[in-house]
Amino acid sequence: MNKEALTPESTAETREIVLAAREAGSRLLPAGRRTWPRAGGWTRDGGTPVSTSQLDTVHHYEPADLTLTAGAGIGLDRLARIVGPNRQWLPFDAPGSSAGTLGAAVASGTSGPLRTRYGATRDNVLGLEVVTGDGRTLRIGGRVVKNVAGYDLVRLFTGSRGSLGIITRVSVRLFPIPEADETLLFSGGPAEAVSMARTVCTSEVPVAAAELVEGEEVGADRAMVLAVRLLGGPREVEESRRRICAALGTDPWRALHDGESRRFHAARIGWEEGASVVARLAALPDRIDAALAAARACATRANGAQGSAAITADALQGLVRVRASLPDSDSTRLAETLATARRETEALGGSLTLSHAPPEVAARVGWTGSGPETAALTDRIKALFDPDSVLAPRCP
Amino acid sequence: MIPGRLTKELARICGRDHVIVDRDRLLVYESDALTAYRHRPGAVVLPRTTEEVRRTVQAVVRHGLPIVPRGAGTGLSGGAVALNGAVVIGTARMNRILAIDAPNRRAVLQPGVINAELSAAAAVHGLYYAPDPSSQTACTIGGNVAENSGGPHCLKYGVTSRYVTGLTVVLADGSVVKVGGHGREAPGYDLVGLFVGSEGCFGIATEIEVGLLPVPEGVRTLLGIFDRIEDSGRAVSDIISAGLLPAAMEIIDGPTIRAVEDSVFAAGYPTDAEAALVIEFDGLEAGLDHEAERATRFCFRAGAREVRSARDEEERLALWKGRKKAFGAMGRIAPDLLVQDATVPRTTLPAILKGISEIGNRYNLIVANVFHAGDGNLHPNILFDRRDLDELERVEHASKEIMQLCVDAGGTITGEHGVGLDKKHHMPLIYGPDELDTMWGIRRVFDPGAVMNPGKVLPEETEPSPANPRREPAPGELVGAPAPA
């Protein structure tokens, strides 16, 4: 990962790099700003990094269209500064993405807690320009919000993690920044917090996000905190707050308004930073208590090994994340722990995937769970775009 | 006609009553809602389960015949038309809602479930299914998945692919594949997303898992009446720019207003107006009035002559009536109707509308516009009579020019109706040879034998073949795909 990155300055140059690598039989590792080098883990087997960070031009931005087209290397932070003055934003809040590039966010395809309100990352990518592993430049999708012309290759590339092509240009859908942004923090014991989350998630109030966070991370003296984010017009948000408090029978431990609320969530995007292992346990939202229990057992064992571990959950999605940093020596034990957690989550009808892990742990546990029946299809897809495996290995 | 042996085999699989081979009966399946294309299928099979679909696919493929999936046949692109005596697999009998899981806001369905009936069934739990194509009272979820259907309310809520979380699919080789699934994370290639909108070319979805939303507590509907269509377009832009996010914004133009008012569906829109803009907000009761007031002000500021608002459901339906009945009304003033479906960047709407009207004038045709203004999805309707051959020819020219106009403005050829048979020859307007080549490749990934809905979406002449080999890019070759982005 320390290799000097190639930094093409145009799509044509990107393509030359790919064609040359293909001819030479060497490997490339598509990347953005390289702030999140292990994103998704599947980029593990190396090659020469190709960073699209120089491809950061804004090609098209018409505020009244609520769409933007830019080079894949544009930082999400810079993009926010460009569209912010028009009271617009790109509500991408996937882990780690605020420091990264637009291209990397699309390539990783992960979504954050705002998914329920704004859709997943893939729902807001309108068009892409990519250089495929066999050196074709494809322009797929477009820059209009409704487009069903041809097969949806945009969705295929969103989340393909550099395995099919290098994303060089992206068109996205923007949204107006809501007038009011409020986050209500309710604290309680583990069971209490889950029960509060359930009440909020099944209520008629349109909450934008609902996350469970360990109390000490936010300075609460109870074990867990439920963070409910409300976005909308001021009257709507006020009414939502009133109803949520009524439904829970309590006032929030703390309420964060506007700037405070935004900063709180911006900070949470970096929650996985520095962790050597991150596991995602997904289950149906009404089984989140069981998924949390599996995650907690996992974290406790990691902590027992003199590491530090934490958990958080997106209650609306039914997604629990475990973050752990621990000495490399204990990888066997960690692998066992993760394997157990995976068995438990799969028994719930859910899944456990690793998004960060030391190679030896990943090798033992596997990035994803039991083999999908779609392997034959995904092999053929990989071969269609990158027949000589110039790029990252295919997604599982 | 299909071979007698195949008929017998299909009858054993699905029951004799559900295999249609009588040539006269097959007439009714010769087209979908776009009647310009008529091809009589070789047979129609109406299975009831995934297993019956699987065995039907195997049997038909074994006899070397192509397959066309069909829902309610409400599509507007000829996608469900059977070319070359293909066997239609209809999903009309696969109409069971298998589960509504209210706590997790999801449902599992067979493909033949009607869109509006899913919402009706979910309503007892306070939930609904958000994508609402105009044909929602008749179209099926399976068809919606195939076409990635939109609808007036996708401005705020997004299209079908946002709501489909899992699929059970029967592929051409007779295999049954499950992709996605709510509550599971499937990192990597988004096969569900790829399948949605594949227009029946990848396989047949036999079980569909979708996400549901809570029914909005309140709705406010406004109707702005404008003397100039550009003004209505400006009102739309101003509302969006101000950060308001209505659930729907729909415009019908002067010719359409007059068609509606002349028909039995008269909705009370002033006939001398040049645009009627329907705006709808939904969400919590609190705040809706405030949003509606702001939108009303924007309408007046943009030059609205009048803004009506609905207080109750009855008034709401009255305001929508002109929009909802527009197609039917136009059906009454001309024997034939060509509906286009281009999407353009919202800000180009005024220029595009002007351009369309000029094209109409030049070819001496009536072009009436109904469109989803919020997301730039236009539905220009060219009215004509197919028995007038000269007019027919003018329609073809005008249609092509309108399409080109929209593409040049950064738009696309279809926003929600799909490519099907109708628009496949327009695909090269927006995609270069490499993109089309790649789409052929993706299609072969799912269907190497080219048996699923052949002749749709991609123009034949772009198909890679020994005579027309897949282009191998060489180092140093210039980059230059003509493209919208």
Place this chain on the structure above:
Amino acid sequence: MSAAADSLAHAVKEQEEGLLNCVHCGFCLPACPTYRRLGDEADSPRGRLHLMRAVVEGRLDPGAEAFQTHIGRCLGCRACEPVCPSGVEYGNLLELARHVGGEARRPSLVTRLLLRVFGTEWLARPAMFAGRAARATGIPALVTRLLAGSAPPRGPRLGLAMLAASGPMRGLHAAPAGSGSPRPGARVRATVGLLTGCVQAGLFSRVNQATARVLEANGYQVVPVEAQGCCGALHAHAGDLEAARAMARRNVEAFEAAGVDYLAMNASGCGAAMAEYGSLLSHDPAMRDRAAAIAGRVRDVSELLAACGPVRGSAVRMKVTWDAPCHLVHAQRVSGPPQAVLDAVPELDVLPLAGATECCGGAGIYGLTHPHLGGWIGGDKVRSVLESGADILVTGNPGCMMQIGAGLRLAGSEVPVLHLVELLDESYRRAGFYAGGTDHGNGSRP
């Protein structure tokens, strides 16, 4: 093009509004009871219109199996009309198609026999008499009870059950009649002539009498209309347009002679047919305008009652559910007035009925000509009636009363079927409205 196709082509030319208006959108599919059950588009309104167009275009022979089967299989419930965005007048086109189909190939013996009976007074009278006599023996009811719950209702069993179901509800007049209070509505609001009909007169005379009583209680003067006859609806539906036109002419003349303000209908099938006399006789220059004028005065009894309130009677503490006859709700688009009538009965518990606007499968003589499909559709109706939790089913058409009543009996249920006016009549009787007035009698006893 064959002569028959030519005649459809001719008819279609006149109905151009109708056939060409179909833009093939498919919105009618889910509204169609046969499509919903069979899943074949040839059994949908759009499919049938497509077949009709194919005949006109010379691509299909009207004698062909496909045309005969699918046009024949239509219930004629017209549920497709209200949902059609292009306003296709399906009912009219269906009658024309059946006419053409009938010319190309003779209808089945059952159809011809039934139509002959209804259309010919000297046959209908003895048949209805025989029916009443048989019903009076109690044998149909007994046999129906014995056969309840076995195979799906069809054939002779269905016929017997329908006969049994046409009888009055037992214990309807068990509550003491009120006394003394004068009949309200003495002021003459308008004069009405009641279509006494063929089946109503034969098997439902009690409904005719109740109709007259409740109308008078609401201030209408019911004038006897001599020389009237069968409305011809069944004949038109079956495509025997010449017979239907002859009956229409006779009725136009009879009601003209009576000089009434309105024609009151208590059979929605007849009401729908008479409301369309104008188009039925549009070929006949001598009759066209007269027919249209008479058609314009046709009102369902519920419309007449709703127009004046109606007057409220005494409490009837029963749990009922309302099934909307197709020819009332779809063909005549009358949906509010029956509710107003139910509201005029104090303390009546009206429960919702799932699929209340869907056809019961009776559809004139459908239950007899298509026993299997009719039985299937009827079975679904019976199930939803039983699931509604109502003790009594109320509807507004004798065909529906017999079809659903037969289905209920064969399912072993005791839930009786009442005509809407019978219920209001009972409420008025209990209120004593009839104590001092003319008694039209309680109808025939079983």
